[in-house]
Amino acid sequence: MIRPAVDDVALNAYVDGELPPSQAAAIAQKAARDPELAARIARLHRLKAALAGIAEREPVARPRRRRRALRWTSALALAGCLALAVGAAALMRPAAPAPPAEVALHDAWAESGAREMAEAPVWLTSVIEATGLSLARVAPVRSHDGPPGVHYAFVGTNECRLSLFEMPAAAGTDSLLTLLVQGNLRSARWQAGGNGYLVIARNMDGARFATIVAALKEATISRTAPEAERIALLQAARQRCLT
Amino acid sequence: MFDDRHHETLQSLRRRLFGYACALSRTTEDAEDLYQDALVRAMAARSVPNDARAFRVWMFRLIRNLWIDRLRREHRRGELIDAEAEPEEQPGPGDEETLVDVLLVRQAFLRLSKDHRDVLALVDIAGFSYDETADLLETPRGTVMSRISRARAALAAQLRAAPVIPFPRQTERRR
Structure with missing residues (x-):
């Protein structure tokens, strides 16, 4: 199996904005040249957005179970x-x-x-x-x-x-x-x-x-x-x- | 003691808190109970953090601890997938097409292990940074990073396994 250009842990941290600027810039440059890497990043962004969407609700006022x-x-x-x-x-x-x-x-x-x-x-x-x-x-x-x-x-x-x-x-x-x-x-x-x-x-x-x-x-x-x-x-x- | 300042902070947090409770719970009613139980504990607490960040972490930790207590009480741990189980493979091209239905995502999310739901709920739903999540989970930042990665891979694998009915927009793109 070919080792990916960027490991998953780093890529997830990149999508979460948790990498230092130099590392983030390096990944961005690689993604610009590597469509597969760009697709992995896009998938993670979608996954993250989808998760954020499942809980976007207001608390509902309802009587407590007495x-x-x-x-x-x-x-x-x-x-x-x-x-x-x-x-x-x-x-x-x-x-x-x-x-x-x-x-x-x-x-x-x-x-x-x-x-x-x-x-x-x-x-x-x-x-x-x-x-x-x-x-x-x-x-x-x-x-x-x-x-x-x-x-x-x-x-x-x-x-x-x-x-x-x-x-x-x-x-x-x-x-x-x-x-x-x-x-x-x-x-x-x-x-x-x-x-x-x-x-x-x-x-x-x-x-x-x-x-x-x-x-x-x-x-x-x-x-x-x-x-x-x-x-x-x-x-x-x-x-x-x-x- | 819980005061007006805490009350105001809570107002700004309520959507995220409730979203977090929803993410951890299997039903809306359970989420409401969890959310409300956390409010109860907060208002009845003798000592409440004054610092806004510490208060925020404290509130989410209240919900999380209540959720864990509930899981223990209900002996539901056995129903969950192994916490650190690796997915068989990473998501392949085209899998993003499955990320179209909130219900499907939610169902897939609920099939994850407790640890995976926990960390994803904190980072993707509650919006915590890795450092804050590490603080909240009382675990090293490196563990949070690897757990996030495994959790998202597990979620993608769950979505691949789910029966998918793509939205029309997605169907169009496939042609």
Whole structure:
């Protein structure tokens, strides 16, 4: 068998642009004189291009396989799994900014530090308490052009403040979760059961926010208190606030 | 801790990361799981590299390690072709005609050994340099070079063995 003018390892490195300039130039000169060598180079380029083409796809937003996630045994894994839905969605689609009116309501409440006797559905309080927050206030929210909604305000042990707005969903509202970071403001939106949900917090750690939002989203869909095991894992997965 | 800077870097990497996950996985669903599992691990990690290059390598390594774990779990190594098996011969003239169908290429790619898929996915799909690939695989650069060469030869051999239906453009050229 005749030994090729350039061995395959060098030729592949040439196609990958990994040879020093002098060696690359030498191969280029040989290829100019040797059609067979030029054909080998062309084949490798095609192969490389074909491979690059097989994976040129965008990540697809789809619900995670919930059952599988629940089988996980570590609290960290659960925290991550919950955070995932938010994180992945945030990476996959552009998010609309949080509405200024709701941000203003959140900021006004957070600044006032108001805490009052408040009640919320068990499915909501059980989840939110498991994440280390407690219900501080429930207030109606009136919009100028639609039916009223509810503002649930929650406080964490390190004075984290988080608002959940539940409003009748507008037509065409996206059911997928979107998340946005604007400076120190984090917001998340989704739709479930005919309602639109908006969560707002400032100065909150991203993973913690994602964990809470993912837990809230699941709760708004299932409308049931989570299983004891899930609550325990959520409690174990708490992360600190930045404030 | 995973912060906004990492999040931004991840935004720019997502296509490549997902492409890498697709290349390693046999189904889109598996790829999505792999990709999402890697995001989970990244966001839950206590220590995340701050340097952009190190973070990039770290993210791909997360996917790769998860993939290897999955292979081990599923005892699928036995289904794969011998890692270092040499193809019988180098691709001959005209073989490029077979490189016309993405599905065929993907099927051929998935028939490669784990090591060959691994290195091709990193260099051709994720776009890593040889040095970065060597760093990621924790192997010498020379090994990456020889493995790339063998992997492409194996892929070409797989494509030769595949039933091929050339696109019309290719058929025209053959006349």
